[in-house]
Amino acid sequence: MSTTTTTPAGRGFRFDLRSLAPFLALAVLIVVGALLNPNFLTADNLLNVATRSAFIAIIAVGATFVITAGGLDLSVGSMSGFVAGAMILLMNAAPVVDGHGMIALAMVAAVGLGALCGLGNGLVTTVGRIEPFIVTLGTMGIFRGLLIWLAEGGSIAMKAPDLRALYRPVYFGTVFGVPVPILVILAVGALGAFVLYRTAFGRHVRAVGSSEEVARYSGISVDRVRTLTYVIQGVCVAVAVLVYVPRLGSATSTTGLLWELQAITAVVVGGTALRGGVGRIWGTICGALILEVVGNVMTLSNLVSEYLISAVQGAIIIIAMLVQRSLLRRPGGS
């Protein structure tokens, strides 16, 4: 009632600051990077950084959906490794002789497998009524185990050199000078933003994350919406894998290790609320860029050992939560 403690002007100001914060942070980081090392601010280096952020950025777009709907997926890193391993094994089996046909088939199969993995996460979470934290902690182990089993403890490499050459441009190629992975980030981001902000499904995702009960009483199939967010997450993982496989042409037992930490960090840094209801796709992509830029600046500057990158990323997610907490004070929050 009349005890709202923020003025309209105050709310607008905070709202803007919240959605702008990740972009401001990125700008500050770039300035810092440029001051520390003149090589940082070259087109080559920046394109390189953006290209390398592709895996996490694409996966994190999916994570934005899951988290906006009030869920969580810890299995994305293992899932990436598993899908990559399975995809390479399929290409090595070469059921299709034509190179282009083979790659297309492998891509479709990878996306299908990713969607299936996501569907599994979603159904166990919703139908089984188990906390997503537990479910995806379990599948994280399962996917990792399957990858190690497929790789027999070692690595899975693409065998056919001609197929490798044919697939290479998906990571190393450029269109009008822009590396393909960057284009994929933009495409996935644009599609994600369209679905989340402009479609009825996206509205339902935000409603479910805001209040499951209100959504249910409004006639929304909460379980269906939640499950679909995990499927989207699985598809995003698969798309990231499509870009990842041509980079090294192999998958190992450690492929995708700690990617879940990076993906969730990117989402949180981007301004999406972990308790659900608010999702920021472009913020997420900015968050993935921030992680990669931090790593790049660390490598270029020798200020901090680059072996500490994981520690720094872990610190970033905690700092981002603290910042969100202080920006998020708003009416009805207490």
Add this chain to the structure above:
Amino acid sequence: MTAAPAPIPASFEGPLLSVQGLGKSFGPVAVLQDIAFDVRPGEVHAVIGENGAGKSTLMKILAGHLAPSAGTLAMHGAPLRLAGPVDAERHGIVLVHQEILLAPHLTVAENLFLGREQRRGLALDDRAMNAKAAEAVRALGAEIDPTAVVAQLSIARRQLVQIARALLVPHSLVIFDEPTASLTPIETDALLAVIRDIRAKGVAVLYVSHRLPEVKTIADRVTVLRDGRLIGTHEAAALEPLDMARMMVGRDMANLYPPRTPAPASEPVLEVKAMTVPGYAQDASFTLRRGEILGFAGLVGAGRTELLEGVLGLRPGHGEIRRAGKPARFATVRDSMAAGIVYLSEDRKGKGLLLAQDLRINLTLAALKRFTRGPVIDTAKEWAELDKAIAAFDVRTRRKDLLAGQLSGGNQQKLLLGKMMLLEPEIVVIDEPTRGIDIGTKQQIYSFIAELAAQGKSVIVISSEMQELIGLCHRILVMRSGRIVGEVAGDAMTEDEIVTYATGVRTTNPAERPAGEA
């Protein structure tokens, strides 16, 4: 119990607390202006006003939760500046909150002593705390096991625990903010007795409520606020509830309920036979006719909400349902919505509206299909619909991009009505339509319900306010312990009649045994 009133200087005989020229602004918005009144020891002083009149803000200032922008407080004649709620408690001012603020998984005693636990050495002295908790609750005239977990208590008992917790602090002024909003008449009477006991000990009580008959019974003096200003302080004996309402609203409130229309003898639109919702309702049968307003009365916990939720597919249940004569099955709420039935939950904040989302998103959420082209939402159409709904339902909002949580309770209910009416239902089920809503908005909601019925739609009203059901409905079903135990219509619709069914004095249900419950 051990709570002794804060010491009163022997020389001073004036009011306990006096308020002079008090004002409060949030930015440019003045919520309270120039409020002046006093509270005497040993009186129940009611503060009434519509939602948005500034009652809660005033109480929060008196309890130290907010600092005033202007004016002064004085206690026993000495100026009083409160640094915060803890400081207010040190001065003997305690606030019993409107919402139940207890940790549901802790026991009664653990809640009572939360943050002020008694220790023996390093360990908690549970035995002493349990004994004191039992004593504190007994002092309020109730027997509650101090080791019972709060989540297992009824709302009324939780409220008693909350009051006991507040009264553990030595106090000379107790503020009750709408304490009876979720209580049944019997529970309300019990609470009023508790308040009389507190008054008898020479403690001052500030009592905020919407329920004017209740104010009339309990209060010694009444202060009326309207739009953040003081209208006046009066002896309660000199005021009738209707006078209070007139002062609150600033206009005549004689016609709170819409004119009565004859009960329609039209065809049934919804027939429910032998509906059972496990754990809540057994073997309930009823019929709703076209153009009828059907009431469901009963005590809180009688299973009214659960029965209707079971019928509409919101919770598991089984029974025979006919919609417009044809057999129907509502597995989920989507099925009942598709059959033209909507349900407005009593829990507006938890089940009705997304408090953290804006008005537009809330308005169109249930009927989003009407605002899409393919998968894409037409936001312009949504904004246009919001304009229409704001006008049609008289939603009072400063700005259209506010969050639903920033609206007052009455305006939230209007928004929820607008949201559900977008589904163009034939049958509307409204649970506690005016809970926590000021009298002016109540009148609007009543006339809206009557208008729906006049248009040939059918309405089911679940309410704990018997006056409301009697004033509004063609027919009232009374539930007790999960069964429909009586039906009253026409001139038989009196509070006495309903209460005899609701409390089990009388029953028309053969499955119901007349005497007590297990």
